[in-house]
Amino acid sequence: MKIKTLVAVLFLSAGATSVAAQNDSICNPNSSVSHEAVKVGNFKDAYAPWKIVLETCPTLRYYTFKDGFLILEGLMDGIKDRNNPEYKKYFDELMHVHDVRIQYIPEFQKKMKGVPSVEKALGEKALDYLQYAPSVDVNLAYKWLKESVDAEKSNSSPNIIHFFLDVSLKKLQGDESHKEQFIKDYLDDIKYTDEAIANESNEKMKAALQGVRGNLDGMFINSGAATCESLQNIYAPKVQQNQTNLEALKEIIKVMAMMGCKESDAYLDASYYAYKLEPSADAAVGCAAMAYKKGDMDGAVKFFDEALTLETDNAKKADIAYKAAAVLASAKKISQARSYAQKAISFNENFGAPYILIAQLYAGNPKWTDEAVLNKCTFFAAIDKLQRAKAVDPSVAEEANKLIGQYSAYTPEAKDLFMLGYKAGDRITIGGWIGETTTIR
Numbered sequence: 001m002k003i004k005t006l007v008a009v010l011f012l013s014a015g016a017t018s019v020a021a022q023n024d025s026i027c028n029p030n031s032s033v034s035h036e037a038v039k040v041g042n043f044k045d046a047y048a049p050w051k052i053v054l055e056t057c058p059t060l061r062y063y064t065f066k067d068g069f070l071i072l073e074g075l076m077d078g079i080k081d082r083n084n085p086e087y088k089k090y091f092d093e094l095m096h097v098h099d100v101r102i103q104y105i106p107e108f109q110k111k112m113k114g115v116p117s118v119e120k121a122l123g124e125k126a127l128d129y130l131q132y133a134p135s136v137d138v139n140l141a142y143k144w145l146k147e148s149v150d151a152e153k154s155n156s157s158p159n160i161i162h163f164f165l166d167v168s169l170k171k172l173q174g175d176e177s178h179k180e181q182f183i184k185d186y187l188d189d190i191k192y193t194d195e196a197i198a199n200e201s202n203e204k205m206k207a208a209l210q211g212v213r214g215n216l217d218g219m220f221i222n223s224g225a226a227t228c229e230s231l232q233n234i235y236a237p238k239v240q241q242n243q244t245n246l247e248a249l250k251e252i253i254k255v256m257a258m259m260g261c262k263e264s265d266a267y268l269d270a271s272y273y274a275y276k277l278e279p280s281a282d283a284a285v286g287c288a289a290m291a292y293k294k295g296d297m298d299g300a301v302k303f304f305d306e307a308l309t310l311e312t313d314n315a316k317k318a319d320i321a322y323k324a325a326a327v328l329a330s331a332k333k334i335s336q337a338r339s340y341a342q343k344a345i346s347f348n349e350n351f352g353a354p355y356i357l358i359a360q361l362y363a364g365n366p367k368w369t370d371e372a373v374l375n376k377c378t379f380f381a382a383i384d385k386l387q388r389a390k391a392v393d394p395s396v397a398e399e400a401n402k403l404i405g406q407y408s409a410y411t412p413e414a415k416d417l418f419m420l421g422y423k424a425g426d427r428i429t430i431g432g433w434i435g436e437t438t439t440i441r
Helices: 003-014 025-040 043-056 063-077 087-112 116-131 138-155 158-174 176-199 204-222 230-240 246-258 265-276 279-295 298-312 315-332 336-346 352-364 378-392 394-406 414-419
Strands: 425-432 436-437
Touching: 025 043, 025 063, 025 116, 025 378, 043 063, 043 230, 043 298, 063 116, 063 176, 087 230, 138 158, 138 436, 158 176, 158 204, 158 279, 158 436, 176 204, 176 230, 230 246, 230 265, 265 279, 265 336, 279 298, 298 315, 315 336, 315 352, 336 352, 352 378, 352 394, 352 414, 378 394, 378 436
Parallel strands: none
Antiparallel strands: 425 436
């Protein structure tokens, strides 16, 4: 045994140290001995003097706790059997060190910078618990991590954010009733992670957060909680219980909309009750969908119009108008459908989908004269809309090109047009409800 370590052990065996003796003659020498041993990875010799410092003068230096974590984790890493009594002893001491640090954090915060909050320290305790516990109590780990994340929010470390949802998922796997809370945990986690990414200037840390963000999505998608059916089962009774609770209804609408479940009854009912309490564009769109689902086309259009009135963002107004156009098109109200598609374009001129819808309306209703050859010219007008769609919105180019290929097969033959006095390059007005002029190819 090294001389310095022997001195430290003699201090430890003395035992009967009065409060007055908690001074430099005991604390500083042992702190120095243990700290130097930790620096070179000599955890075995660091252990005894470090323990004296922790028990005798825990507020001497903040690194006493960090050294303790390294010492105990190093000693546990050297023991393969987690049921070994010595391993369990070191683990219990590790948890104790975390508790002592949490106890004295307020005192250290008064005299130095860089000390974590009590809640962040609790989250770090949970991480060590998950890594080293001989047997993990998922409920206990979840309790600690939730308390930490709820307090720290976007200031939580990437590891704490990740393992909070990981433990929440483990709870779900053992308890189906945890599903709603798991969904809420996921939504909170991605909200805090997105905020942290937006506020982070360090590229390395930002990359770590982005990696965590992807892992969160992966856990949620694979959890089985992300289906519209499961959300319907969770939220349907809650909607009925909260018909007059606007905040609860908004939360349900937000979750189901984010998961693409806008056709679910729970989403539609929540939108209806929310609209009654506080008319909004989103709620009105939900009411429109409900009316359409019931076959009430006039009611659906009425709610779409209300949504357009309430919405102030032009991109969202364009989307609402397009939805109205699609609903009307499905009901074969072609002229009215085109009118709403044109409204959508007026709100967002770079929105390709309304142009495609108009092209489909033209191609599906080409008859405007008794002359069959001229009716085929309607497909020229449809192709005009498709060309425009991909010109303003490259994201729809693939769909537009596919339809152009299909519609081109229906355009008239040059010889047939020649018999009627038309040739390539001539302009022709498509009559009837369309009333547009196009160029013969």
